[in-house]
Amino acid sequence: MQQSPVPPETPIYRRIADGLREAILSGELRDGDRLPGENALMAQYGIARATARQALSVLINEGLAVPRRGSGVYVRQFRPIRRHGSRRLSHGRWGRGQAIWDADTEGRPYTVDEVHVDRETAEEDVARVLGGSDVWVRRRRYSVDGRPVQLSVSYFPAALVEGTPVVAEDTGPGGVYARLGELGSAPAHFTEEVRARMPHPHETVQLDLPAGTPVIAIMRTAFTEEGVPVEVNEMVLDAASYVLQYDFDA
Amino acid sequence: MQQSPVPPETPIYRRIADGLREAILSGELRDGDRLPGENALMAQYGIARATARQALSVLINEGLAVPRRGSGVYVRQFRPIRRHGSRRLSHGRWGRGQAIWDADTEGRPYTVDEVHVDRETAEEDVARVLGGSDVWVRRRRYSVDGRPVQLSVSYFPAALVEGTPVVAEDTGPGGVYARLGELGSAPAHFTEEVRARMPHPHETVQLDLPAGTPVIAIMRTAFTEEGVPVEVNEMVLDAASYVLQYDFDA
DNA sequence: AAGTGGTCTAGACCACGCG
C-alpha cells in the first residue's frame, strides 16, 4: 500500500515537523523537554519508522532539537554569550540603550586549552593581508562552563615577533597585545569580517557541535596606529553560544 | 543479510559524505558541478538507495550541495556581498588594509519588494528598547541579481513618526533616516547585535533558501545624538550571500 | 521515455542509556 492518492499538500513528515516546531517556538515545549520519540510518532500517526525519523531529522538539522542515544530527542537551548566588538563606544554612553537579546553577562571564566604555537607558511589570503607568508601561528580553544565555544588562530609576521614573548606559550599579563605594544606595534585599529556557515567536520568535533548548529567565522585584522597590519585572527564560534555586539557612530 | 559484522569505524554513509566533501573543499568538484547521484552511489558502493540518500543529505544539510529535482545534486556556490557596518572608519584609512574574503563590490543594484507599512503593537523586546509598544512598522525584502537576500523590519515609536513621511510607502530621497533627521531625530549612534541560526520556515520561503543555509540575524538600534532610541531594525540575511565588515579602534 | 530526486513502507541488527 502507498500513501493516500493525493498527497495532502505537504508531506506527512513535514506536517509532523511543523507541529513540533510550533510547539517549540511557542514555548509549549521548553528547553530540555523531551520530544515524542520515533515509536510515539509511528503509533500516533500510523507511519513507518523511517518517516518518523525524517520528521525528527528536520528539527535536528534546524538546530531546534538534539538526539540523545538510548534516551530520546530533546529541545535544544540557546544561552548565548555577548561578545563586544567596539566596546569603548558601548559602555553606558547612550543612556537609554537596551539590549534586544538576552545574553549572559560577560566576565564568565574562560578556559583556554589546546594551545599550539608554531612557525608556518601562511595561506595566500592571510599572506596577502600581512604582506608575507612567513608567520608565527598561535592556535587555541576557548571554553565556558566546560563547553568549548570558540576556536581561534592568530597569525603574526615572523619578522616582527621572532624571538619575542609573543611566540611563547604563556604570553604573560595583558596577553599578546600588550607584548606587541612593547615591540612598538600596539594594535590601534581593527577590521572584522563576519560570516556564518555550517561547520567543517573538524570544527564539529572540536566545538562538540550537534547537527544544525551554524558557526560564526570572524576574520579580524589588527593594525598599528600607522596602519601596519600586525595580526590576523581567525575565529570560529559556536553560533548558538554567541551574540556579537558592535557599536558605531553615523 | 546485514552489513559486515564490524562497522568499519565510521558508517558507510559518512565515509561517502566525507569523500564527497573532500572533493568539494579541495576544489576537485567546483561550483555548479554535478555530484554522483543516488543511482551512481548505489552502484559504486553496493548500497541501498536510502543509504546513498543519507550520504547526500549530509552534504545538503551542510550547505555544500543543492539537490535539483529530476536533475541531480550540485555543488553550491558562495558569492557574498560585503556589508559595511561602520563604514566611516573603513575607507582607505589604514592604507595597507586588505580584505580576507572575496566579496562582490558593493553598489550592485538592490531591488526592494513586499513593502508593508503598518501600525502595530510591538513585541516585548522591541517595546523595551523603544520605551513603548505603540509602533509603526516598515517591512520589506531586498534582492540582488533577482535573488532575495535580506528581510528587514523596522520599528519606530508611533509618537515620533505618526503622520510623517516616515510611514509613507515611498520615503523619498535619503530614505527614512533623512526623514527622521527632518524631524529633529537624526540617528547618530548605532548598536548592532548579530546572531547566526538556522532559518524559520517563513524565512526559508521568503529568502528561497536551500537546506543547510544559516541566516544572519541583525538587530540594529539607532539612537539620536542625545541617546534617544528612534528605530529598531531587525534584519535577516541569507548567510551564503553576505560578509559583514566592522571597523573600529582600540 | 528515461533518469532524477522526493516520499513512504516494513522489515533488520546494533550500541547505548537508564532504571
Next chain:
DNA sequence: GCGTGGTCTAGACCACTTG
C-alpha cells in the same frame, strides 16, 4: 532488560527535468 536512537536493506509510487 527494555526502550531509545543509529544504521542499513529492498522494495514501491510519485513529480519533475531533460534529451
